[in-house]
Amino acid sequence: MSLTLTVDGDRWRTHLRAVAAAHPGLVPVVKGNGYGFGLHRLARRAAWLGVDTIAVGTYEELPEVATRFDGDLLVLTPWRPFGAALELEPALARRVVHTVGRTEDLAGLLDRDPDARFVLERLTSMRRHGFSAPGLREAADLLRARGFSEGDRRLRGVALHLPLTRGEHLPEVHRLLDNVVAAGLGTPTVWVSHLTDAELVSLATSHADFGFRPRIGTALWLGDRGALRVTATVLDVHRLARGDVYGYRARHAARGGHLLVVSGGTAHGIGLESPTGEGSLRSRAGTVARGGLDAVGVVRSPFTVDGKPRLFAEPPHMQASMLLLPEGAAVPAVGDEVDVRVRFTATQFDRVVVT
Ligand SMILES: *Cc1c(COP(=O)(O)O)cnc(C)c1O
Numbered sequence: 001m002s003l004t005l006t007v008d009g010d011r012w013r014t015h016l017r018a019v020a021a022a023h024p025g026l027v028p029v030v031k032g033n034g035y036g037f038g039l040h041r042l043a044r045r046a047a048w049l050g051v052d053t054i055a056v057g058t059y060e061e062l063p064e065v066a067t068r069f070d071g072d073l074l075v076l077t078p079w080r081p082f083g084a085a086l087e088l089e090p091a092l093a094r095r096v097v098h099t100v101g102r103t104e105d106l107a108g109l110l111d112r113d114p115d116a117r118f119v120l121e122r123l124t125s126m127r128r129h130g131f132s133a134p135g136l137r138e139a140a141d142l143l144r145a146r147g148f149s150e151g152d153r154r155l156r157g158v159a160l161h162l163p164l165t166r167g168e169h170l171p172e173v174h175r176l177l178d179n180v181v182a183a184g185l186g187t188p189t190v191w192v193s194h195l196t197d198a199e200l201v202s203l204a205t206s207h208a209d210f211g212f213r214p215r216i217g218t219a220l221w222l223g224d225r226g227a228l229r230v231t232a233t234v235l236d237v238h239r240l241a242r243g244d245v246y247g248y249r250a251r252h253a254a255r256g257g258h259l260l261v262v263s264g265g266t267a268h269g270i271g272l273e274s275p276t277g278e279g280s281l282r283s284r285a286g287t288v289a290r291g292g293l294d295a296v297g298v299v300r301s302p303f304t305v306d307g308k309p310r311l312f313a314e315p316p317h318m319q320a321s322m323l324l325l326p327e328g329a330a331v332p333a334v335g336d337e338v339d340v341r342v343r344f345t346a347t348q349f350d351r352v353v354v355t
Pocket residue numbers: 029031076161192193194215216217218219
């Protein structure tokens with residue numbers, strides 16, 4: 001009855017261990033929908049991996065992971081003098097490592113919590129958050145003015161969030177690390193995202209005085225897709241003759257076949273993407289022009305039935321989707337499972353089964 005993620009447990013755990021072994025200092029990223037697995041499950045898995053720190057996306061995510069993982073909790077959203085960052089329970093606050101990207105926030109955080117632990121984020125070509133090169137020097141000055149000396153345990157390092165351009169980061173990272181050295185921060189730790197293994201190896205050699213902490217989500221949790229299977233359940237099957245009426249909008253079937261009702265709808269994140277590309281728009285217009293029909297059946301669904309992706313009969317509903325199965329295709333039975341292609345980071349599964 002569900003949209004289900006089935007995980008081949010042995011294979012998944014083998015992959016997780018291999019990633020951890022290949023990335024000393026690994027910081028698993030446990031954020032959002034928990035990459036489809038759920039934050040609670042990934043927090044426990046990270047504890048099992050034996051890492052000392054995990055990264056969450058937001059302050060709001062902390063409570064769900066904090067009871068399942070008892071190490072340090074890096075928050076990737078930068079600290080600001082408003083919102084959930086100011087509402088941390090003291091016991092939780094002691095385990096948090098804040099991300100700070102503006103001088104005024106560094107002052108504000110230390111004013112509120114002189115014992116706060118933090119990383120200073122350096123703005124990268126992503127231009128999401130972080131200090132400029134002069135900003136980083138200003139932050140270093142502020143810390144010295146507040147009595148921080150080299151090796152102060154509150155300053156946990158510098159963070160670099162790099163774009164997804166695989167294998168092209170090194171010139172930028174070298175430049176940013178020069179800024180870190182020039183700022184005289186005296187911290188040896190650099191938290192990085194989206195560097196390839198080869199880039200990490202190269203940096204470990206070229207900057208042996210730094211320790212790099214790779215923050216990895218997708219390549220860790222979703223890195224072995226063969227360990228993961230997503231299925232929906234066939235909930236109903238109706239014979240359709242040409243001209244039959246169906247659906248919320250009383251559409252008419254353009255041809256005979258079967259109408260399948262499968263689990264998984266908008267509430268799960270199914271089919272939220274609109275049909276892409278000019279081609280599909282044009283073909284849809286063509287369908288309308290040719291038969292005076294509405295745009296029935298031109299949007300491909302992520303559900304695979306009898307070996308082929310099938311068309312939506314109409315836009316997905318909250319908890320279910322209606323599909324068109326043409327004449328000649330093998331008709332599944334109620335209760336059968338069909339495969340579904342999903343974006344894991346945008347899907348809410350009803351069930352996650354780890355075998
Ligand atoms: C989400 C995020 C990551 C992890 O990204 P993946 O592509 O899932 O590995 C790393 N660093 C930062 C700052 C992030 O926001």
